[in-house]
Amino acid sequence: MINILLIVDNKEKRNVLSQIILKMGYNVTCFVSENEILKLISLNPPNLIIVDYDTKSIDISLFLKKIKVQFKGDNFLITTIVPKDFKNYEEIKLSDFVINDFKDINLLKQTINSSLKIKNTLDSLSKNNQELALNLYQLDVMYNTSSKLAGTLDKTKLIDIMLDGLEKSLSFQLSFTLIYNAQDDLTLIINSLHPLSKRFEQAIKLRALLSYNNLFDKKEALCELDSYNIKTIKHVKHPFNEYDLNVFNNDSLFAPIATEEKFFGLIEVFREEEFSQEDVTCFQTIAKQVALPLESAILYEEIKNANIRLEQLERLKSDFISIVSHELRTPLTAIKNSLEIVLNGKTGELSSSGYKFMDMAKRNVERLSGIINDLLDLSKVEAGKMEFRFKKENINATIEFVKNTFENLAKEKNIKIKLNLLNDNPKLYIDSSRIEQILTNLISNAVKFTGENGKIEIETKIIEGENINESLLYDQDIKFLNKKGQYYKISIKDDGIGIDKDDINKVFDKFRQIENSLNRKTGGTGLGLPIAKQLVNAHNGFIWVESKVNEYTKFSFCLPILNDREIFLLNLKRRFDNIVQNKQSLGIVLISEPIELEKSLIFDIKDKNLMLIRQKTHEENNFYFEDNKMKYYYTLINNADKFALDFILKKIETHIKNTELNNFCDKIIFSSVLYPNECDNISDLLNKIMYKNVGEIEIEGKNNGK
Amino acid sequence: MENELKKKILIVDDEIDIVETLKFILEDAGYQCYCAFDGEEGLNLAREIMPDLMILDVMMPKINGYKISRLLKYDNKYKKIPIMMITARSQDEDKLIGEETGVNEYITKPFELDFVVGKVNEYLKAE
Incomplete structure (x- = not known):
């Protein structure tokens, strides 16, 4: 029914108007008191208001303002009737229509009708708008939720994000989520506004399990339900009131959490108001979206566990070998x-x-x-236990040295060893005793497998990373390849028996000597090449072999040519890897003024919930102290895992990129400290770190004058 | 009389076979050898005879090689005695501890006797 409010204090006018409107089939209400009018509008908003400008009891201009402000959201239209010679339109600018002469009945009717039409359109528009806003909001929540879901691999977090998204978009009273972990391992998560009565909680459990059994097509008897060991996690928002079984009468939505192949659980939400079609879509979308990352999370967890087991086994094996080897040495x-x-x-x-x-x-x-x-x-x-003493060194000297040690052996077979080394060679960041070991293994192989009067050629070259033929490398080596960087390549080529195509990559496998090879005859251990490979890899380089049977064999290895910054970061990475491997704590001592680094590093570490210990030495400046005119800043990170250290590494990396070296601290000492808690004070701690002295990384170009 | 002119070497190792061979070859090279088979005995003997050089094993009952080394190297009276450490481990970490405790030379098992004699000669003939 359409309501029209008349505000006309002239009785005659009012009667005429009322009758016209009634004849048109609309309801009419007449009022002249301002208060009554406002009350009526707020209780039962009219579709149209007709105001007579001549009404004496009300200041029309002010009144119009009042209702426009007070009932901003309501779309009712106001028509004002003005005298014939009216000019003061400014005063009534808030009214939507103006009629000069209401005695023209047709005009009046038309005005009323078109006002009502407009009103109708406005109403439906605004309704659409509201729905649109709600949809937009839900979309926004869905978008946020899905981007958050993509960002984590933690099962619990995933569920939390999903529930948070659902709560924001649906504002439910109660939800329960049943998550299936493994055979008969179920977790029930209940999110609710108010606490639950005992029987209600029991009922929810039952309902969840029933749904679960239905979804799973399980035919087991329900009495076995008690034997299900369901972990229940409850999140209750308000401590008062209590929900009981009647919540089940509310509207509810239900969805399984599953991908096409795998089932992870189910979710059901309840709320008093009915869910709209949009709500249903939103709910289904979010429930669907959680399944995929959940699958990844569960897989990730499995892989992680498997990895840990593998690592343990690997460690056990290498410990065993090292103990046995030590024991064998004495006899x-x-x-x-x-x-x-x-x-x-x-x-x-x-x-x-x-x-x-x-x-x-x-x-x-x-x-x-x-x-x-x-x-x-x-x-x-x-096992990453081999210690390397990396230094910037000239590798050509090492090559010449190793070559000379083989001269005699080569002479016995009348083999010529020819050196073809690059004169203008860069200094490489290497452990020359290990390089010696690599070269010894390779050259001794070459001498062994080259016949009488043969020829061995040792050659060096600088090559670009992008020119390295990846197909020659072992899969796992490719990760070391820095395509943008330069490499120093050392090749040892002999014209010996060569290696069969099928066997060519087996040469780097341990204990997988090529059958029928000369290895046994010549007394090799078969471990020389795997060791060489590991040592080259430890230098962040890689090794490969090219060969043609009865023509030649050419072993090549590449070592990266690094600048100081790269060396610094590489050292950092090696140190961190080592610390992760040995499950030690990490101590970082920054000498001099790392204000910038401290800002970017230390506080962020704190954000990441890593354990950070700063021992007190001075009450106010509790993380530095001075000694021998040096300032020491130190940071101890406990229980840092691979991810945490990667994070720190990235921080330092970007920091180095963004700062001039001179502004960086003079020196950073990294140390793995096993029991920092044993230290009473910082100098004690520092002694321990210094004593261990596992890694000291100095930046060249530092400002010593400080 | 001749014996008193000979330089004294103290060998401390709980592996009797190792001690025997070392003793044999060093005596052959013209040194006078004293032997001890655990850390405590070795330390006492060192203080008693004031050897010109010591060869120590790391892992020994009672007092380990590093401790002996540290005790002697921090004592003005004995700190000049060169110490050679025998170890089955070639881990660099061991060497670090060795450096801190004042070990002069490292011999990693299995070692060449000629190498040991050469090293001993370096220390004792230079004086």
Whole structure:
């Protein structure tokens, strides 16, 4: 029914108007008191208001303002009737229509009708608008929720994000989520505004399980339900009131949380108001969206656990090898020494056959000790326990040195070793004793497998990372490849027996000697190449082999050419990796003034919920102290895992990128401290760090004058 | 009389076979050798005979090699005695501890007797 409010104090006018409107089939209400009018509008808003400008009891201009302000949201239209010669339109500018002459009935009717039409359109528009706003809001929530969902791999967080999104978009009273973890391992999460009565909670459990059984097509008897060990997590917003079974009478939405292949759980939400079609869509979307990341999260968890187990096994294996190798060394030493004494004739003259067999024993002891050394080296480098002493060094000198040690052996077979080294060679960041080991392994192989009068060529070159043929590398090596960087390539080429195509990559596998190869005859351990590979990898380089049977074999390895910053970051990364591997705490001592770094690093670490210990030395400035005119800032990070350290590394990396080296602190000492809690004060702690002195990273170009 | 001119080397290791071979070869090289088979015995003997050089094993009953090294190196009376440490471990961390405790030389098992004699000669003939 359409209501029209008349505000006319002239009785005659009022009667005429009322009758016209009534004849048109609309309701009319007449009022002249301002208060009554306002009350009526607020209780039962009219579709149209007709005001006579001549009404004496009311200041029309003021009144119009009042209702327009007070009932801003309501779209009612006001028509004002003005005298014939009216000019003061400014005063009634708030009215939507103006009629000069209401005696023209047709005009009046038309005005009323068109006003009402406009009113109708406005109303439906505003309704659409509201729906649109709600939809937009829901969309926004859905969007936010889905982007948040994509950002985590934590199962609990995923569920929280989903519930948060649902609560924002649907404002439910109560929701329960049943999450299926593993066989018969179920978690029920109840989010509710008010606490639940006991029987209600029980009922929810039952309802969740029933739905679960239905979805799973389980036919087990319900009495077994008690045996389900359901973990229940409750989040209650307000402590007062209590929900009981009647909540089940409210409108509810239900959805399984599942991908097409896998089922993870279900969710049901309740609320007093009915859910609209949009709500349903929103609900389904969010429930659907959570399933995929949940699947990833569960997979991730499984992989993580499997990885941990693997790591443990790997550790056990390498510990075993290293212990056994150590234990073998003592008796081996005693045998070797005894043989040496006898062979040297120090215990008296040996018969020639006695000498022959003693010599045989000695050779085999040496072989055995070679194998043990190789085994130990391999297990150490694989476990990340091998210590490297990286320095900027000229590798050509090392190559020449190793080449010279093989001269004699080569001469025996009349093999020529030719050096073709780059004269203008860059200094590389290497551990030259390990490089020596790599070269020894490669050159000794070359000498072994090259026939009489053969030729070995050792060559070096600078190559771009992008020019390295990835297909020659082992899969796992590719991650070391910095395509933008330069590399120093060392190749050892012989014209020996070559390696069969099928076997070519097996040469780097441990214990997988190529059958029928000369390895056995020539007394190799078969571990030389795997060790060389591991050592090259430890230098962030890589090794590969090219060969043609009966023509040549060419082993090449590349080492990165690094600038100071790269060296710094590489060191950092190695240190961190080492710390993660050994599950140690990390101590960072920053010497000098790391204000910037401190800002970007230390506080962010705190944000990430890492444990950060700053020991007090001075009451106010509790994270630095001075000693020998040096300022030490220190940060101890406890229980940091790989992700945390990666995070810190990134921080430092960006910090270095964004600052001049001079503004960076002079020196950073990284140290793995096992028990920082044992230290009473900072100097004690520092001593411990200094004593361990595991990593000191200095930045070149530092400002020593400070 | 001749014995008193010979330089004294103290070998401390709980592995009797290792001690025997070392003793044999060093005596052959013209040194006078004293032997001890655990840390405590070794430390006492060192203080008693004031050797010119010591060869110590790391892992020994009672007092380990590092501790002996530290005790002697921090004592003005004995700190000049060169100490050679025998270890089955070649881990650099060990060497770090060794440096801190004043070890002069490292011998990693299995070692060459000639190498040991060479090193000993370096320390004792230079004087």
